[in-house]
Amino acid sequence: MSAAVSIEYLRKIYGGGFEALTGISLEVPQGCVFGLLGPNGAGKSTLIKSLLTILRPTECRGQMLGQPIGHRATLSRVGYLPEHAKFPEYLTGAQVIEFTAGLSKVPVAKAKKRTSELLERVGMAAWADKKIGTYSKGMKQRIGLAQALVNDPDLVFLDEPTDGVDPEGRIEIRKLIEAMRDEGKTVFVNSHLLAEVEQVADEVVILARGRIIERGKVSDLTRRGLHYEVKIQGPVPPALRDKFIAAGFKVAGDRIDIEATDVSVVQPVLDALRAEQLMIREVKEARLSLEDLFLSAVKLNETKTAGV
Amino acid sequence: MRIFMTLLTDSVRLLRARVLFWVTLWISVLAALLYSSIGFDETGYSLAFGLVHFNDQSVVRGSLGAEILYLKDFSDYFVGIWLSWLAVGLAIFSSASIFPDFMSEGSIGIPLSKPVSRLTLFLCKYVGSLLFVVLQVTLFCLIVLVAMRVRIGFWNPSVFWAVPLVTLMYSYIYSVVVLVSVKTRSVLAAVLAGFFVWFLAFGAHYVEEGFYWATRTQELSLFTDSGHHPKTDNGHSSAASSEEDTDWKRWHDYSEIAVAAMPKTSETTQLMDRLMTVKGPQMSGSLVAAQTGQYGDLGEVVKKIKTRHSPFYIIGTSLGFEAVMLALAAWIFCRRDY
Numbered sequence: 001m002s003a004a005v006s007i008e009y010l011r012k013i014y015g016g017g018f019e020a021l022t023g024i025s026l027e028v029p030q031g032c033v034f035g036l037l038g039p040n041g042a043g044k045s046t047l048i049k050s051l052l053t054i055l056r057p058t059e060c061r062g063q064m065l066g067q068p069i070g071h072r073a074t075l076s077r078v079g080y081l082p083e084h085a086k087f088p089e090y091l092t093g094a095q096v097i098e099f100t101a102g103l104s105k106v107p108v109a110k111a112k113k114r115t116s117e118l119l120e121r122v123g124m125a126a127w128a129d130k131k132i133g134t135y136s137k138g139m140k141q142r143i144g145l146a147q148a149l150v151n152d153p154d155l156v157f158l159d160e161p162t163d164g165v166d167p168e169g170r171i172e173i174r175k176l177i178e179a180m181r182d183e184g185k186t187v188f189v190n191s192h193l194l195a196e197v198e199q200v201a202d203e204v205v206i207l208a209r210g211r212i213i214e215r216g217k218v219s220d221l222t223r224r225g226l227h228y229e230v231k232i233q234g235p236v237p238p239a240l241r242d243k244f245i246a247a248g249f250k251v252a253g254d255r256i257d258i259e260a261t262d263v264s265v266v267q268p269v270l271d272a273l274r275a276e277q278l279m280i281r282e283v284k285e286a287r288l289s290l291e292d293l294f295l296s297a298v299k300l301n302e303t304k305t306a307g308v
Numbered sequence: 309m310r311i312f313m314t315l316l317t318d319s320v321r322l323l324r325a326r327v328l329f330w331v332t333l334w335i336s337v338l339a340a341l342l343y344s345s346i347g348f349d350e351t352g353y354s355l356a357f358g359l360v361h362f363n364d365q366s367v368v369r370g371s372l373g374a375e376i377l378y379l380k381d382f383s384d385y386f387v388g389i390w391l392s393w394l395a396v397g398l399a400i401f402s403s404a405s406i407f408p409d410f411m412s413e414g415s416i417g418i419p420l421s422k423p424v425s426r427l428t429l430f431l432c433k434y435v436g437s438l439l440f441v442v443l444q445v446t447l448f449c450l451i452v453l454v455a456m457r458v459r460i461g462f463w464n465p466s467v468f469w470a471v472p473l474v475t476l477m478y479s480y481i482y483s484v485v486v487l488v489s490v491k492t493r494s495v496l497a498a499v500l501a502g503f504f505v506w507f508l509a510f511g512a513h514y515v516e517e518g519f520y521w522a523t524r525t526q527e528l529s530l531f532t533d534s535g536h537h538p539k540t541d542n543g544h545s546s547a548a549s550s551e552e553d554t555d556w557k558r559w560h561d562y563s564e565i566a567v568a569a570m571p572k573t574s575e576t577t578q579l580m581d582r583l584m585t586v587k588g589p590q591m592s593g594s595l596v597a598a599q600t601g602q603y604g605d606l607g608e609v610v611k612k613i614k615t616r617h618s619p620f621y622i623i624g625t626s627l628g629f630e631a632v633m634l635a636l637a638a639w640i641f642c643r644r645d646y
Contacts, residue, residue, distance in 0.1 A: 014645070052421035055645035076423040086414030088318075090325030102314025103422035147418070157421075 004030040004155050004186035005051065007062035007069070012046050012055070012210075020046040022210040023059070028188065028203070030154075033181050035201030035218070036190040037294055042207040044190050045083060048157050052080055065154055076104050079148035083159040083190070085140065089133035093124055093143045096132060097150050104151035111150065118146035123172065137164030145176065156180060157188045162196060174200050198222075198290035206297050209305065214297040218290065225288030228258045228266045233279035240272060254281075311424050312432050319436025328402035329440060332395055336448045339390045343382060344455030348374045375460050375586055379595050382452055383580045387470050391445055392577040396478045397503075399440045400485060404499045406437050407489040416646045426642040434486060434634065441478040445471045469583040473576055480571035480626050481506045483633035490637045505571070512567045513574045519560035520616055523553065524609045571626040572617070579619055 005028040012021040020043045028034045038044050050057040053070055060069050067074040087096045094115050101111035119125045122142040132140060141164055148156055158177070162170045170193075177200050180187050191197050197204065198218060206214040214221065232254050236244070241251045249269070250257040258266055266283065273280055288296075323329045345357045352364040353374065366373040410416060410433060419429055449467050456464045484505045489498035584595045 049417070049646070052417070054417050054420045056643075072423050072425065074423075075421060078421065080418060080421040082414055082417035084414040085418070086412060088322065088409075088415075090321055091318075095321065099314060099318055100418060100422070102310055102317075103419055103424055105310050105423060107310075 002030055002066075003027045003063070005062070005064050005188070007051075007060075009059060009061045010047065010050060010057055010069075011059040012043075012050060013058045020210050021050070021057070024207075024210070024212050025062075026205060026212065026215075028186060030186050031181065031184050032202040033177055033187045033189060033200050035197040035204035035290075036188065036207065037194065037197060037204055037290075038207035039298055041209075043210040044207055045159065046210075047207070048080075048159055048188065048190060052078065052157065076151060077154045079151060079153035079156040081141075081144045081148040081156075081158045081161055083163065085144040087132045087140060087143065089131060091132055092129050093132060093135070093139075093146075094119060094128040096143055097147045100147040101150040106151050114150050114152070115146075118149055121149075121176070122146045138166055138169050141165050141173075142169070145173065149180075153185065155186045155188065157190075159190045160192065161189065162191065162193060170196065194291040194294055195289070204290070206294055208298050208301045211301070213301045214293065221293055222287040222290065223261070225286075225292065226259075226261050227286055228260060228263065229282070229284045229286050230256045230258065230266065230269060230273070230280065231282040231284075232256075232273060233281055237276060237278075240276060243272070244269065311428060315429070315432035316436050316439075319433070319439050322406065322436075323440055323443070326402050328398055332398045332402070332440075332444055333447065336390075336395060336444050337451065339386060340448050340451035340455070343386050343452055344459070346378065346381065347459055348378075353377070370461070372586070376595065378456065378460050379464075379584055379586065382467065383584060383595060386448070386452070387474065387577055387580050391448065391470060391474045392477060392573075395444055396441065396474065396481070399444070399478055400481060400499060400502050403437045403440050403482065404485050404489060404502070405495045406433065407486055408493045408495050408498070411490070411493060411641075411646065413646075420646060427638055430638050430641045434482075437482065437486075438475055438479055441475050442471060445474045464585070466584045469580055473579055473583075476623065476626070477571075477573050477576045480509075480573060480576075480630050483630040483637070487633045487637040487640075490640050506573060509567075509570045509573050512563070512570055513572065516560065516563040516567045517613065519556055519563050521613055522556040523560050524612055568625055569629060571629045572622045573626075575617060575622045576626060578614070579622065581614060582619065 005026065007024060007026040009023055009025060010021055011019070011023040013019045024043075024047070026047075036044050036047065046055065049055045050060060051064055051069055053072070053075070062069045064071070065074050065077055091099065097115045097118060098111050101114065106114065116125070116128075119128045122145055124139060124142050124146065127135065127139060132143070135143070141161065145158070145161060148158065161177070162173055165173060174196065177187050177189065181202075189197060189201060201218050203217050204215070204221065205212050235253050236251050236256060244251050244256055248259075250259075256269060258269060260266065263285070270280065270283070345355060347354045347358060348367060348369040348371075350368055352362045353367050354361040367377050368374060410419075420426065446468075449470050452467050453463065453465065456462070456467065481502050485498045485502040488501040489495065492498070581595045586595055
C-alpha cells in the first residue's frame with residue numbers, strides 16, 4: 001500500500017526558540033484511519049498545520065499524495081477540520097460548506113449538490129439555512145466535518161472531530177470516519193479521546209515533546225500486553241497458588257493472570273483447577289488499552305528525558 | 309476567478325451582517341434625499357422641498373449659477389464632508405475587524421489549507437473590504453444623478469467620479485488599518501493608527517496648501533495686471549515683499565517634500581471639482597473652471613491653487629503610499645505562522 005503522507009524529516013522551531021517538532025519521520029498508508037496522539041504541547045497540531053501549509057516548518061522533506069509537502073495544488077485533494085473551528089456567524093451552515101467548496105475550486109453546481117448531500121450525511125439538512133450563530137457546538141462540529149468533505153478529498157485531517165459532540169453524535173462521527181475509510185480515503189485523526197481513536201484507528205503514533213515515542217498498528221500495539229485472566233469461585237488454594245507462581249503466573253485472590261500470546265498456555269491451568277474441582281467463573285483474553293499504552297509510553301519518555 | 313468570487317461573495321455577506329453598514333447606508337440615503345430637496349425656481353432657490361425659500365437672482369432655475377451651486381453643494385458638502393469624512397470614518401470602524409477576525413485561531417486554518425496562495429487570499433480580502441464604501445457611494449450617486457436630472461434638467465454622469473475617488477481615499481487609510489491589524493491583530497490599535505494617519509495627512513495637506521496660498525497671493529500683490537512689478541512711493545521695487553515671497557516659497561518647498569510621501573486624502577476627493585463637469589447651455593467644462601472663471605485674477609489664483617498638483621501626482625503618490633502599506637501587510641500576512 002503506498003503512503004498518503006510520507007514525512008522524511010520535519011522540524012519546527014518557533015520564533016522564541018521553542019522546538020515543537022524535533023525532526024520526525026512518519027508514513028501514513030493510504031486508505032487507513034491514522035490516529036495522532038499525545039499530551040498537550042506534544043506537537044500534534046504543529047504537525048498537521050505543517051502538512052497543510054498553515055505554518056511554515058523550519059525544515060521539511062517528504063511527500064503528501066505523491067507531491068512534495070507544501071505543493072499548493074495538492075491541497076485541493078485534502079480536507080481539514082481544525083481544532084476549535086470558528087465559522088463566521090453571519091453564514092448559514094450551507095454557506096459555510098459552499099465557501100470551503102469555492103476555496104477548493106469545486107465548480108458551483110457540483111458544490112451545491114455536494115453541500116446538500118453532506119448536510120444530509122451529517123444530519124444537518126434541517127438546519128442548512130439557519131445562521132451558524134444559532135448552532136450548538138456539536139452542530140458546528142458537524143458542519144465542520146461536512147465542509148472538510150466538500151471537495152471529496154483523498155486525505156482528510158480531523159483535529160478533535162468529536163469536540164463538543166454528544167455521545168450519540170460521537171457514534172455518528174465514528175461511523176462517518178469508518179465510511180470515509182471504506183471509500184478509500186485516508187483519515188488523519190487527532191483526538192484526546194483515546195478510546196474513540198482506539199475504536200476507529202488502524203494505526204497510531206504517539207507524540208511527546210516533539211518526538212514520536214510510539215508508532216504502529218493499533219492491533220499490534222495493544223497486543224503487546226496480551227494476557228489471559230482466569231477467575232474462580234473463591235480464593236486459589238495455597239498449593240495451587242505456589243505452583244502457578246512458580247510457573248510465572250500472577251495470582252491474586254480468586255484471579256490468575258497468565259501472560260501469553262497463545263491460548264494453549266491457559267489449558268494446563270484450567271486442567272489443574274478442574275482437577276481440584278474448583279468452579280471456573282471466567283476466562284478472559286485481555287489487552288492493553290490505547291490509554292494504558294499512551295500513559296506508559298508518555299511516562300517512559302518523561303523518565304528517559306529526565307534521565308538525560 | 310472561482311476563489312475571487314467566493315471571497316467577494318463572503319465579503320458582501322459580511323457587510324450585510326454589519327449593523328453599521330446598514331446605519332451608514334440609511335444615513336447616505338437620507339443625505340441624498342436632503343440633497344435632492346434643494347430646488348430652484350424663477351426667483352431663487354429653496355431647501356427641504358420648498359419649505360424654506362431664498363430669493364437670489366443669481367441662482368434662478370436654468371441659470372449657470374444654479375447649476376454651479378447644485379454641483380458645488382454636492383462636491384463640497386455631500387462628497388467633501390459626508391462621504392469623505394463621516395461615511396469613511398464609519399466604514400473604518402466597521403471594517404477594521406475584518407482582518408483580525410479572518411486571522412483568528414480556528415478561522416484562518418481552513419482558507420490557508422486550500423489551494424489558494426496567501427497573497428491571493430490577502431488581496432481578495434482587501435478588495436472585498438473596500439465594498440463597504442463602493443456600495444455606499446454608488447447608491448448615493450445614483451440618487452444624486454436622479455436629483456440633478458429633476459432639479460437642473462439634465463443627466464450628469466460625472467457625479468459617479470465620487471465612487472472611485474472616495475473609494476481611493478478610503479483605501480489609503482484602510483491600508484494603514486490593515487497593516488496594523490495584520491501585525492497586531494488588534495482592532496483598536498488598527499483604528500487608532502488609521503485615524504492618526506488620516507488626520508496627519510489632512511493636517512499636512514492644509515499646511516502645504518497654506519504655504520502655497522501665501523506664495524500665490526504674495527505673487528498677486530507683487531505683479532500688476534501688465535505683469536510688471538508695482539513701484540513703491542520712492543520708485544523702488546518692494547525688496548522686502550520679494551524676500552517674504554521667497555520665504556513662503558521655501559517653506560512651501562519643504563512642506564511639499566514632507567507631504568509627497570503621504571496619502572493625499574483631501575486632494576483626492578477635491579479632484580471632484582476638476583472631474584465633475586458643468587453641462588449647462590451657458591458653458592461646458594470642469595466645475596473648478598466654471599467657478600473660478602467668474603473672479604478674474606483672484607479666480608485664476610484659486611484655480612492655480614486647486615490645480616497645483618496633477619491628478620496623476622495626487623493619486624500616484626497616494627497609491628505609492630498605499631502600495632508600501634499593503635506590501636508590508638501582505639509580507640507579514642504571508643510569512644506568519646497561524
